[in-house]
Amino acid sequence: MRDTQPYTIAELIAVVLARHLKDDWLAIVGTASYEAATACRLAQLTHAPNLNWLFGGVGALNPQLKPMPPSSADFRSMRGAEAVVGIDEVGDYELAGQIDLFFAGGIQIDRFGNLNLCCTGDYSRPKFRGPGSVGLPFLSKAKNIFTFTRAHNRRTFVERVDFISGVGNLDGPGSRGRAGLVEDQGPRMVVTNLAVMDFDPKSKRMRLKSLHPGVSLDTVVKNTGFELLQPAHVSQTPAPTEEELQLVREEIDTEGILRRI
Amino acid sequence: MALKLQIARKEKLLKLEEAAALIPSRSTVAVGGLGLYGAPMAMVRELIRQGIGDLSLVLPPGSSIAADLLIGTGSLREVLCSYIGFEDIGLAPNFRRAAESGTLRIVDADEAFVVCGLKAGAARSPFFVLPEGMSGYETARVNPKYFCILDPRTGKSHLCVPAINPDIALIHAAQCDTYGNARHLGNCFTDLLMAKATTKRVIVSCDELIDVSETRKNPQLTSIPGFLVDAVVHVPYGCHPLSSPGLYQRDDQHLQLYLEKCATESGLHEYLAEFVLGTDFAEYKSKIGGEKFELLSKGNGHA
Numbered sequence: 300m301r302d303t304q305p306y307t308i309a310e311l312i313a314v315v316l317a318r319h320l321k322d323d324w325l326a327i328v329g330t331a332s333y334e335a336a337t338a339c340r341l342a343q344l345t346h347a348p349n350l351n352w353l354f355g356g357v358g359a360l361n362p363q364l365k366p367m368p369p370s371s372a373d374f375r376s377m378r379g380a381e382a383v384v385g386i387d388e389v390g391d392y393e394l395a396g397q398i399d400l401f402f403a404g405g406i407q408i409d410r411f412g413n414l415n416l417c418c419t420g421d422y423s424r425p426k427f428r429g430p431g432s433v434g435l436p437f438l439s440k441a442k443n444i445f446t447f448t449r450a451h452n453r454r455t456f457v458e459r460v461d462f463i464s465g466v467g468n469l470d471g472p473g474s475r476g477r478a479g480l481v482e483d484q485g486p487r488m489v490v491t492n493l494a495v496m497d498f499d500p501k502s503k504r505m506r507l508k509s510l511h512p513g514v515s516l517d518t519v520v521k522n523t524g525f526e527l528l529q530p531a532h533v534s535q536t537p538a539p540t541e542e543e544l545q546l547v548r549e550e551i552d553t554e555g556i557l558r559r560i
Numbered sequence: 561m562a563l564k565l566q567i568a569r570k571e572k573l574l575k576l577e578e579a580a581a582l583i584p585s586r587s588t589v590a591v592g593g594l595g596l597y598g599a600p601m602a603m604v605r606e607l608i609r610q611g612i613g614d615l616s617l618v619l620p621p622g623s624s625i626a627a628d629l630l631i632g633t634g635s636l637r638e639v640l641c642s643y644i645g646f647e648d649i650g651l652a653p654n655f656r657r658a659a660e661s662g663t664l665r666i667v668d669a670d671e672a673f674v675v676c677g678l679k680a681g682a683a684r685s686p687f688f689v690l691p692e693g694m695s696g697y698e699t700a701r702v703n704p705k706y707f708c709i710l711d712p713r714t715g716k717s718h719l720c721v722p723a724i725n726p727d728i729a730l731i732h733a734a735q736c737d738t739y740g741n742a743r744h745l746g747n748c749f750t751d752l753l754m755a756k757a758t759t760k761r762v763i764v765s766c767d768e769l770i771d772v773s774e775t776r777k778n779p780q781l782t783s784i785p786g787f788l789v790d791a792v793v794h795v796p797y798g799c800h801p802l803s804s805p806g807l808y809q810r811d812d813q814h815l816q817l818y819l820e821k822c823a824t825e826s827g828l829h830e831y832l833a834e835f836v837l838g839t840d841f842a843e844y845k846s847k848i849g850g851e852k853f854e855l856l857s858k859g860n861g862h863a
Contacts, residue, residue: 330595330622330647356594356622357747370647372595372622374746374805386594386621386750390675394691416643417668418659422702428659430645430652432670433621436697464670466696478696479717560648 304512306539308492309557310547311511312447313337314539315490316402319445322347324399327389329355329434330371333556334447334490335402340364340551341543353392355434358384366554393437401441404448407460410505410525412446412467412486412498414438415460422462435465444486449560451491453524468503494519495536499528509536571738572792576841579763579793580606583728586637588616590726590758591630593802594749595622595647596810600732600765602798605836605844607730608633618726619644620750621671625802625818628652629836631664632828638665640724642674649815653822670699673706677724678750681757687720694719729758732799733784734806736766740789741775741782746805748783755788765793767804795841797853808856814848 306314316338320326324347328335332355339352340363354362356372363379370376377383392398405414406429416435420426438444444467448455467486469475476482488508489496495508506528510516512535520527539547547557574582580603583589589607593599604626607615613635619627622643630636631644632654644655658664669677676688689709700706700719708717731751733742742764744751755762764784769792775782798804801814821827835844845853 356597356749369810370596372597372647372747372749373803374597377746383747385748385752386671387675387679387753390672394672394676394694396691396693417699422698424662425660428656431641431643431668432697432699433643434671436670436672436694436699439694439696440691463696463698469696475696480693480696 304538306544307558308449309334309560310544311536311539312449312490312492313341313547313557314543315495315536316445316447317341317345319488320347320350320400322349324350325397326350326352326400326402327355327393327398328352328371328402332371332402332404333367333552333560336364336367336371337547337551337557341546344546344550345543353384353389358386358389360384364551367552367556369556393434393440396440396442398441400443400445401438403435403438403444403446403465405435405460405464406455407457408446408448408455408489409457409460409467411469411471411503412444412489412505413460413463413469414446414465414467415462416464417462419461432464438465439480442484446486446489447491449492451493451519452522456523456525458525468498471503472501493522496527502528504528506530507533509534511536512538569739572740572789573738573769574791574793576602576606576793576795579603579791580610580612582761582763582791583607583612585612586614587727588618590618590729590754591623591626592620592729592731592749592751592754593623593626593799594620596624596649596815597803598732598744598746598749598751598799598805599623599626599802600730600798601626601800601802602795602841603730603732603763603765603793604629606841608832608836616640618724619674621674624652625815628654628822631655631658632822632832634663636664638667640667640669640674642670646815646819649812650819653819654828657825667705668699668703670697673699673703673721674724675750675753676721678753678757680721680723681725682753685723687722690719690721692716692718724757726754726758727760729754729762731755731762731784732765732804734766734804735768735770736764736792737770737772737775737786738792739772740764740786740792741772742766742784742789743781744783744805745807752784755784761790762788763791763793764789765795765798767796767798767807769794797845800848808853811848811852811856
């Protein structure tokens, strides 16, 4: 039962993301990405002390997040950081392909991991106008992309995004190369309120990896607007350990943003 | 023989009303800050009050109420934008309504377009060449200003962003002296790039007016050099309801009120009537109240 679990969905997403961060990576976190920011700090405190990460808007390198600020553009995001770099400087690192990992999200995510933050429907007369593509075009130069969302439903998980704000695996095998992108870079993982997905290296399609505790396969299938590849054995996402939860609550998100959202 | 004394240096201090009057209708205006932080809101409201219309807006990688309010007045010719929204608080109501009803001319850009376009603009270079591999995304397809060139040495095609050169830049800094040397107490975002790329007038509003002797004590803190700046306006709490980094937090309660009001066209007009049109900055501040400002400044000493 969801209600009796000792952690929130946002905390679970943060912990899952943290476990997949590599020690020698340079990662970048965008605006209002509480789960991703928590994940970076948690990874530094557990298995990846050499991870470097930049907190979007304000350009803070390795901030301490105690507490988590309301936005990455908030000046309090600088607290305990090792450097503050300008927006144009962050852009240089992104264009130069120096970022190992981008955290990303979207109003639509498709089976090839393409992301949309612009609009749904026809671009010239949108049904729904989103905020805009912001930094997602830099995904073209990303070595690895982790996508996360608390909205795993058929409106978000669609067969094909209406607008490609940020590239994933485009149309499948070979299409990244044809578009001038590095073929084997791009989306690696999608973490939602229901499950963890990865990408099948051959077909480049999104594939179920594990179901969160208490979530059925049927629920995930019903809430995904395309055919999700399924491995022979679907495992369960390991719940946050006591130590992970304690670190999140006592050393990172001390004001409990991940418990509220 | 006594040395000839230096003649007086020109001070740039103007009243809010005088500074806004420097902006002609039909200008291309860059508005600084980022998202819910550091946008020159007192200037934006004054611009609306004076009915300066038919503007083409150049926005930073992220903008919120500064863009949304101007869009709400229906007086813009065009908006160059990468993200208009209220981050964790919500979507931009007037932007959405205008975009979905097709009443606003939107030049859909993104962070790469805005930042690289301003970089080119700052150097008065005609365009910025993006590196190999910046491709596959659709703002490059729908935005007609993006274009491709071939590198004559390698024969490779590169996506390019044209220079962005606004006529006017409206920027807010926490501190500034009367000669225009400005200090950001947080990240300067794209404010310096905007000031450099602007061709006619750069107007800086500030919360605190500092003496040039203060500037000289720590010249490394100056984020925008005075020679770029044409006018300085002293408006304490000039970012409200947004945050001025290092001085005060954003006023989430007021931002919520704004979003609720602007959910409808008539609500937007009520908001404009109460907080923008029939009022001035002094009256606006008394409507928000001194207690609120004290609360927003609490625990927010310089970063």
